[in-house]
Each structure stands twice: as structure tokens, then as C-alpha cells.
Amino acid sequence: MKLNEVKCWTALVTPLNDNGSIDFISLSTLVEEQSRAKNGILLLGSTGESLCLSLEEKKSILSYVINLAPDTPLMVGVGGINIENTTNWVEYINTLNLDAYLLVTPLYMKPSRHGQTAWFQQLLDLAIKPCMLYNVPSRTGISLHIETVKDLQNHENFWAIKEASGSVESFAEFVEAAPKIRVYSGDDGLLPQFAKHGAKGLVSVSSNVWPHETNLYVKQCLEGSFSSEETWDFCSAAMFCSTNPIPVKALLDSLNKISTPNLKAPLTILDFDNHVLVAKAHAKMMAWYDTEMQKFSAPLVFER
Secondary structure: OOHHHOOEEEEOOOOEOOOOOEOHHHHHHHHHHHHHOOOEEEEOOOOOOHHHOOHHHHHHHHHHHHHHOOOOOEEEEEOOOOHHHHHHHHHHHOOOOOOEEEEEOOOOOOOOHHHHHHHHHHHHHHOOOOEEEEEOHHHHOOOOOHHHHHHHOOOOOEEEEEEOOOOHHHHHHHHHHOOOOEEEEOOHHHHHHHHOOOOOOEEEOHHHOOHHHHHHHHHHHHHOOOOOHHHHHHHHHHOOOOOOOHHHHHHHHHOOOOOOOOOOOOOOHHHOOOHHHHHHHHHHHHHHHHHHHHHHHOOOOOOO
């Protein structure tokens, strides 16, 4: 599958064993399920707890998933604040069989236009694969500057933007500022609104637990046939009722798709008390998907 053919990307969780080590058996199951759903896979994003993983853990995850050779593109997260460490990471992933990189706005220090432009310019120059710039001010402390996008829009490695600020206005600004750049929603519940402004797809958290369902949701939104906003508003909001990825790991664990709901410190499943809510969301999602699939299997009726 070609990169631009992927409309739904799953920001994959990192499953853990009881002792905190990587649960590669569960990881294999999750990767296989995403591949069957034809979802692209984003490894080592914020949903994958990348900043809480050691360098060796991150390398082992990439090696393992690449060796699985899933029939879908693989993207990997690139985030941090130290430019030397970040360029070292890009140099490393350049040696791997990956398809794209997700470059996060620098963390914590809140650089403005020129600082952001210099940061991304250095990483884009070094990268050998298409790059998606990630706007997530709730985590980084500052938005991706619109002038930085304009400055870099003609760079050969600047492929896409993941917009996760929660703002329809911001999304529309990016689309207008860089018409050649593909802009993806980073907010599951806002795709219907973003689709009206030219969204090319979704980088999803919900698709960890609902891979086929989310793929269909994205397809309907982009085609303009989606009509179940109440259901999706409720279900996607349930996946963010606590710090991501705590709710999605709790639900995956309850469905026996991962062996534990454990997270890397400072996150912990002990902070989660919304099991009833996520179970209700899962039931609603299954009912929605069943209804949608029945439309495809309904017998044709011909007029006489």
C-alpha cells in the first residue's frame, strides 16, 4: 500500500508485561490486526509512550515490528527537545525499513517561528523518508507556527501535517497556508468537521481498539457519507476520559487484546476509574459497526 493511500493511521500503544518489559506477543497481535484493517501504523508516538521508553526499548520495538513485515506502511515518532539526541535518532531510523517519520514540535521550551523553522529544517534535511509535522500544543506547550509551515512547505521531505490542537480554525489555516501538504486530523472526534476543510485522513487512538470500525468511519467522513456523529462523539471521547493512552489500554486489556493494562511511569492504570464508560463506548461502537455492515450485506430488491 502506498503512503498516500492510507487514510487511517493507528498511533499504536506499547503493550507491557507485568514486569514492565515490552510485551512482544501482544504487540504482534496488535500489528497483525491493524494490517488486516488496512490501517497504517505509527510506532513510538505519544500514544506509544515513546518519551517514557528507553532507547534500547524503542530500538527493539522497531526491529521487532519491521521483522514482522506487516502489509501496511510504518511511520515512527521523532520527538524531543535536545537537537543532538533527536538528530542521532533520525540518523538511526534512516537505516531502517520504514516509510515515514512523525516530527513533533519541540517540547517544553516553546520556540516560536524561527526556532521551529530551524529545528524542522535540520530534521527534514537529515531525513530520507517523507515527514509529517505534528501540531499538539496540549503536550508540547506551543502550537506549530503557521509561518514555519509556510517557510518549509516546499521542502522535498515535508509530506504532511498531523493537526491535533482541537481547532477547526487551525486545521483550515494549515490547509490554506500549504496547499501542497496533506493535512490529517489528529483528533478522532473532529474528523467530520476537518473533512469539510480538506482532511486527507486520521491519525487515530481509537483505532487501537476499533481498527476496522475506525477505518470505515474515516472512509465515510472523507466520502461525505458519515451520519453518526452522536455515536462517534461519545465513543471517541471515552478514549480520552483520562490521560492518553490509559483508557485505550484499559479497554484493550478488558478485551484480552493485551496481557496487562500497564503503563510506563509516570502514568499508571491506578489512576483510571472509568471502566464502565469505556465498556459502554465499546458496546455502542460494536452496535454501530454491525448496523453499517448490514447495509452492505442486505439483499438487493429489484422492482418488477
